Amino acid sequence: MPQQTTARRIVLAAHPSGEPVDTDFRIETHELPEPAAGQMLLRTIYLSLDPYMRGRMNATRSYAPSVPLGGTMVGEVVAQVAASQLDGFKPGDFVLAHSGWTTHALSDGTGVHHVDPALSPIETRLGVLGMPGFTAYAGLREIGRPQPGETVVVAAASGPVGSLVGQLARAGGARVVGIAGGAEKCAYVRDELGFDAVIDHRAPGLVQALADACPDGVDVYFENVGGAVWQAVFPLLNTFARVPVCGLIADYNGTTSSPGELTVPALMRAVLSKRLTLRGFINYDLEQYREDFLNDVAPAVRDGSIRYAQDIVDGLENAPRAFMGMLKGRNFGKLLVRVAEPA
Amino acid sequence: MPQQTTARRIVLAAHPSGEPVDTDFRIETHELPEPAAGQMLLRTIYLSLDPYMRGRMNATRSYAPSVPLGGTMVGEVVAQVAASQLDGFKPGDFVLAHSGWTTHALSDGTGVHHVDPALSPIETRLGVLGMPGFTAYAGLREIGRPQPGETVVVAAASGPVGSLVGQLARAGGARVVGIAGGAEKCAYVRDELGFDAVIDHRAPGLVQALADACPDGVDVYFENVGGAVWQAVFPLLNTFARVPVCGLIADYNGTTSSPGELTVPALMRAVLSKRLTLRGFINYDLEQYREDFLNDVAPAVRDGSIRYAQDIVDGLENAPRAFMGMLKGRNFGKLLVRVAEPA
Numbered sequence: 057m058p059q060q061t062t063a064r065r066i067v068l069a070a071h072p073s074g075e076p077v078d079t080d081f082r083i084e085t086h087e088l089p090e091p092a093a094g095q096m097l098l099r100t101i102y103l104s105l106d107p108y109m110r111g112r113m114n115a116t117r118s119y120a121p122s123v124p125l126g127g128t129m130v131g132e133v134v135a136q137v138a139a140s141q142l143d144g145f146k147p148g149d150f151v152l153a154h155s156g157w158t159t160h161a162l163s164d165g166t167g168v169h170h171v172d173p174a175l176s177p178i179e180t181r182l183g184v185l186g187m188p189g190f191t192a193y194a195g196l197r198e199i200g201r202p203q204p205g206e207t208v209v210v211a212a213a214s215g216p217v218g219s220l221v222g223q224l225a226r227a228g229g230a231r232v233v234g235i236a237g238g239a240e241k242c243a244y245v246r247d248e249l250g251f252d253a254v255i256d257h258r259a260p261g262l263v264q265a266l267a268d269a270c271p272d273g274v275d276v277y278f279e280n281v282g283g284a285v286w287q288a289v290f291p292l293l294n295t296f297a298r299v300p301v302c303g304l305i306a307d308y309n310g311t312t313s314s315p316g317e318l319t320v321p322a323l324m325r326a327v328l329s330k331r332l333t334l335r336g337f338i339n340y341d342l343e344q345y346r347e348d349f350l351n352d353v354a355p356a357v358r359d360g361s362i363r364y365a366q367d368i369v370d371g372l373e374n375a376p377r378a379f380m381g382m383l384k385g386r387n388f389g390k391l392l393v394r395v396a397e398p399a
Numbered sequence: 400m401p402q403q404t405t406a407r408r409i410v411l412a413a414h415p416s417g418e419p420v421d422t423d424f425r426i427e428t429h430e431l432p433e434p435a436a437g438q439m440l441l442r443t444i445y446l447s448l449d450p451y452m453r454g455r456m457n458a459t460r461s462y463a464p465s466v467p468l469g470g471t472m473v474g475e476v477v478a479q480v481a482a483s484q485l486d487g488f489k490p491g492d493f494v495l496a497h498s499g500w501t502t503h504a505l506s507d508g509t510g511v512h513h514v515d516p517a518l519s520p521i522e523t524r525l526g527v528l529g530m531p532g533f534t535a536y537a538g539l540r541e542i543g544r545p546q547p548g549e550t551v552v553v554a555a556a557s558g559p560v561g562s563l564v565g566q567l568a569r570a571g572g573a574r575v576v577g578i579a580g581g582a583e584k585c586a587y588v589r590d591e592l593g594f595d596a597v598i599d600h601r602a603p604g605l606v607q608a609l610a611d612a613c614p615d616g617v618d619v620y621f622e623n624v625g626g627a628v629w630q631a632v633f634p635l636l637n638t639f640a641r642v643p644v645c646g647l648i649a650d651y652n653g654t655t656s657s658p659g660e661l662t663v664p665a666l667m668r669a670v671l672s673k674r675l676t677l678r679g680f681i682n683y684d685l686e687q688y689r690e691d692f693l694n695d696v697a698p699a700v701r702d703g704s705i706r707y708a709q710d711i712v713d714g715l716e717n718a719p720r721a722f723m724g725m726l727k728g729r730n731f732g733k734l735l736v737r738v739a740e741p742a
Binding site: 111118119279282283286295301302303304317318319320321323324325326327328329330331332333334335336337338341 | 461647662664667671674679684
């Protein structure tokens with residue numbers, strides 16, 4: 057096998073205005089770097105594509121710094137160590153790293169963690185057993201706290217966060233209503249994931265369908281989409297309802313609100329009169345649950361009692377298109393780019 | 400002294416449209432009732448006037464039922480037992496009761512508690528040591544949780560909730576910024592209550608003045624007013640800021656939002672990116688803190704280390720005007736109606 061001598065990466069070419077387009081990304085080729093003492097070379101196997109990345113493409117900082125123009129797009133990967141001059145990492149090791157949209161990266165080991173391929177398929181550490189799964193688990197533990205018999209609603213229900221929110225809440229005795237886009241995703245959520253009810257947000261009559269599916273109101277709304285779904289769920293919230301807010305994908309492209317929609321004074325009146333809790337969180341705010349998460353969820357993933365879907369795209373060059381499609385809900389399950397085969 | 404034979408009460412004559420007006424209230428006279436076995440007759444000494452009453456005047460239910468047309472306006476009072484056929488209550492006893500805007504009321508003792516006039520002046524049990532004080536205390540303990548060095552902002556800072564929020568937070572080591580209406584109230588908040596800074600919301604430039612007064616941003620905003628103050632504070636909220644929401648007096652009369660104001664999508668984006676907590680509460684949701692409240696605050700009220708202001712109006716017939724003035728911020732301190740002198 058000829059030795060590979062070049063690496064490729066995808067950089068931010070322009071800050072998107074609204075929805076990202078092809079020309080906001082650029083693929084670049086550079087010479088494969090060699091690790092110096094105290095470094096290792098990582099070879100990306102799977103790149104995770106996640107909605108939060110849209111925020112990093114803006115010129116203005118969100119909760120984390122923006123990607124600079126010409127900078128490598130950020131992202132978490134499962135990589136394999138290709139060469140190492142770093143204690144504790146040897147060629148062939150699988151690791152989790154934040155090296156971004158790139159085929160290769162040098163690392164001094166900061167923020168890099170070993171992945172045990174015997175625990176579960178390596179790519180699950182980017183999905184059901186990774187950041188999205190942990191977001192579901194920690195947001196329910198810390199904020200949602202569903203009680204047996206309560207109603208939990210989650211959107212993007214076939215996605216990596218929503219699917220675990222629903223399955224965990226249902227395992228805890230709650231009634232779970234999912235929202236997903238299209239008949240295929242809805243069938244999966246109902247039949248494979250076992251949600252009590254599912255609503256197709258692409259069908260007409262979302263507001264009425266949701267009200268019908270939640271005859272006792274909503275006690276926990278796990279907010280990961282924003283937009284029209286939030287507007288539909290909001291009037292159904294019960295007294296003392298909890299709303300963990302981990303994502304707002306529908307709003308990421310900067311859509312403005314339309315007349316007649318929920319206003320801030322109306323929202324605040326409901327927060328008061330229904331004693332609602334709205335709380336934003338990012339998974340890494342809640343590291344105290346990390347160990348419990350793997351202990352609780354990994355066995356259930358292994359024995360099949362927790363299900364998950366993955367949508368795997370081949371080739372780093374296809375990452376921008378896959379990412380743009382995800383923002384429109386075109387993926388089905390956790391979106392991953394297979395950048396290379398494991399050695 | 401001739402025996403009193405009539406009682407008076409103020410009833411809801413009409414549901415207000417926007418700001419209440421005189422004709423929304425009606426005073427009625429009726430024969431003084433006599434207690435049957437298992438009852439007592441209460442003679443109101445002080446009636447508490449509070450912003451939440453505006454919500455009860457609406458035809459639509461808020462977190463508590465509306466006052467029916469022709470029904471006595473709701474409210475908490477300190478009363479004195481005038482006659483009793485009820486064990487445990489004897490003529491002359493002071494009690495707290497929810498008998499409303501009335502000179503006299505029959506009671507079977509439900510929800511009635513003794514008031515010890517040796518503990519503090521009886522009317523303080525409607526203010527600094529009553530519902531408003533407890534709202535401040537419990538909201539800080541459960542939701543606000545200010546840490547030493549953090550910045551706490553509270554509006555209606557000379558009022559019974561805001562003044563205690565600020566004094567308690569400052570005693571705990573936080574930096575406290577108050578907002579009040581007019582020079583007299585501002586001087587009181589700064590000089591008598593000892594807030595670190597105070598802003599007059601009636602002066603121009605609220606947004607800039609608030610930003611100048613909070614150079615390190617805002618960690619706790621104790622929301623008891625809503626409206627323009629909320630809009631001014633919102634952009635200053637720090638990551639992980641907490642917003643206990645106990646009142647929205649500026650919005651109670653149904654003012655709608657103006658163009659250019661904060662939108663729900665923008666609010667939700669900030670909830671996520673700053674990991675804000677917005678949580679509504681009503682004082683009686685947090686009864687677990689009731690005993691601590693009296694144990695912690697009553698001694699400080701007695702020794703003068705916690706200050707409070709009262710605005711006392713004489714005569715039940717003046718309650719509607721006083722209440723309407725309160726909704727416009729015309730009171731200075733806890734608004735009370737002295738309905739009668741203690742016997």
